[in-house]
Amino acid sequence: MTLTKRDAEVIWHPYTQQLMARPPLPVIRAEGASLYDEHDRRYIDAVSSWWVTLHGHSHPYIVQRVTEQLKKLDQVIFAGFTHEPAIELAEALLKILPKQQKKVFYTDNGSTAVEVALKMCLQYWYNKGQPRKKVLAFSNGYHGDTFGAMSVSGRSAWTAPFDSFLFEVIFIDTPAAQNLASLKETISSHADDLACFIYEPLVQGSAGMLMCAAEDLDQLLQHCRDEGVLMIQDEVFTGFGRTGKNFAADHLVNKPDVMCFSKGLTGGTMPLGLTTCSTEIYEAFLSEDKMKTLFHGHSFTANPLACTAALASIELLLQDEAQENIRRISSRHQLFLKELIDHPRVASVRQTGTIIAIEWKTESGTSYFSELRNLLYDYFLDKGILMRPLGNVIYILPPYCISNEDLDTIYAEIRKALEIF
DSSP states (O other), rough: OOHHHHHHHHHTTTTTOTTTTTOOOOEEEEEEEEEEETTTTEEEEEEEEEEEEEEOOOOHHHHHHHHHHHTOOOOOSSOOOOOOHHHHHHHHHHSOOOTTTOOOEEEHHHHHHHHHHHHHHHHHHTTTTTOEEEEEEETTOOOOOOOHHHTTTTOTTGGGGGGGGOOEEEEOOOOOOOTTTHHHHHHHHHGGGGGEEEEEEEEETTSSSSEEHHHHHHHHHHHHHHOOOEEEEEEEETTTTTTSOOOOOGOOSSSSSSEEEGGGGGSSOOOOOOEOHHHHHHHHSSSOOGGSSSOOOOOTTOHHHHHHHHHHHHHHHHHHHHHHHHHHHHHHHHHHHHHHOTTTTTTEEEEEETEEEEEOTTTTSSOOOOOOHHHHHHHHTTTTTTTTOTTTEEEEOOOOOHHHHHHHHHHHHHHHHHHHO
């Protein structure tokens, strides 16, 4: 029996309507920017396997570091215990984050990193005896699929079955010159009851790679600071070089109180999430009253193997080779954007750092459920390219090791697809 048939017997895949979906592609091995199926056919991983793979698959340095760690310590409870990989990773990460970030709380994925951030901010005000019960978020945002993360994500078909279970959130549009004044008014009118503002900085990934200008977001963040609203910057997607700098925060003057990380944190090798916070947030939980404790944890919190992979990935990220690759990909994307900006079949093309998104013109407009999505997905997969369109929006955010030849292949197939669909 083939892997595909065995899969169909026992597996339920994420974000997949199993009755109608194309059979999943069995991947046997991966190296660099390449995936190989059971027939050893090569596919270019143009989306970093759901935005996680930074330096390429099975990177030898990360493999070596994890293998060495596996021989020493694989797992230990993190409540009441600690270990060197967790400490070293926290030290290394805090060194390159905004200086306000002082403490690291480990979890295991992006959604849980967001859950912790929300609980930190809500309980911060509770511990201070000044409970605030409302949260501010962007209307097109996406922060994960657990209930807290869904609550602060934009309401959509994804959340519809659960809307009555989600807590109250005040949603605002992303900032632009024409709406900044009204956004500030909304924030001011609710400031006294706002526990925090959670936002994806510069790029809203799942919304279709929607982008906003750093200067506009900075104005909004400054207003939140002036009004005493805590800020949670969700860098689960944008962190670790995706925006052209190590973090989206590096494009901004105003820095958050809390930050969330996952996806590229381990270079795409294994699950890990973490939430960082300021000293002010942390100290609100220090008390002789045990009820002011942050009661949150996971079985695999700060897993030594995952922490080791993350530390190795950060070391690679800070090397000249990775930084040069980030600049190279960004520059090539910029040239491709200029080529497509006036294309008659393109409604919009946008780019930030290593991320470029092309929005197809369709009669029905922009929609995650556009019929074009499956056509484009099948087209590129048949050409040996893994793309995962967001409706009528396709995007490229490759591993940083991708070659110019592979980028040229992807660009060429996009040009061809624009003539077909």
